[in-house]
Amino acid sequence: MLNSARNTLFDRYLGISRLLAGHLDFTSIIKAVADEISHIIPHDHLDVCIKQIDGKYHIAYESGLETAWSKHPPALLTGSPIRTLLTGEVDFLLSANACTDPRFHFEGAFASPILELRLHSRLHVPLKVQGDVIGALSCSSRASDCYTMEDVENARAVADLLAPYFFALRAAEQAKRSAVIETEASAREEGLRLGALKLTEALEAERQRIGMDLHDQTLADLTRLTRRMERLTDLVSVPGDALEPLCRSLQQCMQDLRQIIEEAKPTVLQLFGVAEAIETHLERSVRESGQPIEWRMSDESDGSLRELDPTVTVALFRIVQEAVNNAIRHGRASRITVRLQRQERALCIDIEDNGQGMTECRQMTGHGIDNMKTRARLISARFEIGSNPAVGQGGTRVRLVLPTDHHVLAEV
Known part of the structure; x- marks a missing residue:
């Protein structure tokens, strides 16, 4: 039992x-x-x-x-x-x-x-x-x-x-x-990223429109005004030395305006691509700085940059543009190198200088660094900034790594 x-x-x-x-x-x-x-x-x-x-x-x-x-x-x-x-x-x-x-x-x-x-x-x-x-x-x-x-x-x-x-x-x-x-978090983040990217694209388009308006209207008006003032200097009743400083000021304003227009509408980028636009900007920035700066630009990307979406190329150019400007204006570098490389499943851009480094110019470049980080995040790129390992002391290296298998390369 x-x-x-x-x-x-x-x-x-x-x-x-x-x-x-x-x-x-x-x-x-x-x-x-x-x-x-x-x-x-x-x-x-x-x-x-x-x-x-x-x-x-x-x-x-x-x-x-x-x-x-x-x-x-x-x-x-x-x-x-x-x-x-x-x-x-x-x-x-x-x-x-x-x-x-x-x-x-x-x-x-x-x-x-x-x-x-x-x-x-x-x-x-x-x-x-x-x-x-x-x-x-x-x-x-x-x-x-x-x-x-x-x-x-x-x-x-x-x-x-x-x-x-x-x-x-x-x-x-x-x-x-x-x-x-x-x-859900990734979807929200991706939605915010794409929304911000579209907003950035719209802002970039508006920036270029403003650049064209400045060129077609404001710069033309200033040019006509300068010529009229130059003709006035020929009149006996008007002292030449009184108008000459004003003419020089107008010419300087026009030069500054041309610079703003060029930055607002990077024609070289649109016509020839990222590598050529970076090299042009680097050469012009060094020349206009008036400083004895040695610079070098090398493109080892095997043409991969030409396959990028226009929004991505603009973001890359703006990041390099900011890094180069920081090296010249704040870092006081005497040597700047930009290298574009194709790595395994990624594109890598390095901007290196031998300037004062992050410690000396951190406060002056903080806002620019934030802008670079934001632009990199919008295109799903990894952004790094730190000391330049090729320099014993000081120097800065900005590195941007863009995954080639990310959707942003083909469609945004």
């Missing part, structure tokens, strides 16, 4: 193991195994409480009588009637009348379902994986004093069957939530 009872109990455990297969959520598992468990431990209410990975919250999944426990969102562990079990302070909880048991009723305890459904007898055992408590298996009955230590042992055996499966489900759900959060 005893062997027959043991065999029946063993069959129930096997039945629970078989029922676990194929279920991918906590609720369906509880409902699937509840009937088999009822043959081992009779109950009116069955629930499994699962601790969240953070250890601060828990969620209840139930079968049989419906309570507010399963309808409630993740609740604080500190308010659980079985918190001592979930925190590992006790190894089981067994109560003949949970409605009056002070262990379940304390300030802040979420124990109202016990009283509302008159769950007198309660049995709770932990779900453990590798010694860690991940939750609890709870059986409740409306009858008083109906569970014994034998039921506790049987519940532990059931809990040992359920725990690994629930542990794997919890890990899978956490991974799924993390993946969803990460995907």
Whole structure:
């Protein structure tokens, strides 16, 4: 007779193991195994409480009588009637009348379902994986004093069957939530990046339009005004030395305006590409600085720069333009090198100088550096700035690495 009872109990455990297969959520598992468990431990209410990975919250999944426990969102562990079990302070909880048991009723305890459904007898055992408590298996009955230590042992055996499966489900759900959060964050970031890129493209177009307007209207007006003033100097009634300074000032304004127009509308970039535009800017900037600066530009990109989207080429040019200007105006460099390289699955641009370095000119170039970082981020390029390893002391190296397999190369 005893062997027959043991065999029946063993069959129930096997039945629970078989029922676990194929279920991918906590609720369906509880409902699937509840009937088999009822043959081992009779109950009116069955629930499994699962601790969240953070250890601060828990969620209840139930079968049989419906309570507010399963309808409630993740609740604080500190308010659980079985918190001592979930925190590992006790190894089981067994109560003949949970409605009056002070262990379940304390300030802040979420124990109202016990009283509302008159769950007198309660049995709770932990779900453990590798010694860690991940939750609890709870059986409740409306009858008083109906569970014994034998039921506790049987519940532990059931809990040992359920725990690994629930542990794997919890890990899978956490991974799924993390993946969803990460995907949503990436989508938001990509949406912001593309929005900012389109805005930058629109601003660049507007910048070029303003440059053309300045050239066609303002510069032309200044040119006519200068010529009229030059003719005035021929009049006897007007002292030449009075108008000459004004003419020089106008010519200087026109020169400055031409520089602004050239920067606003980089014609060389549009006609010949990034490499030629960078070289032209480097040569002109050094020449106009009036300083004895040695410069060198090398293009080892194998023509890859010509395949870039126009928005990307403008961003690259602007970054190099800012780096070169910083080296001349703030770094006081006597040597500047720009190198374009094709690397494995990436394009790399290095701007190196032997100037004062980041420590001396950080405050003056901070805003420009932020602009370079922003432009690089908009085209999904990696931006680095630091000391020039080719110089013993001082010097600055700006490095820009653009992945060639990024969508921004083909479509923006």
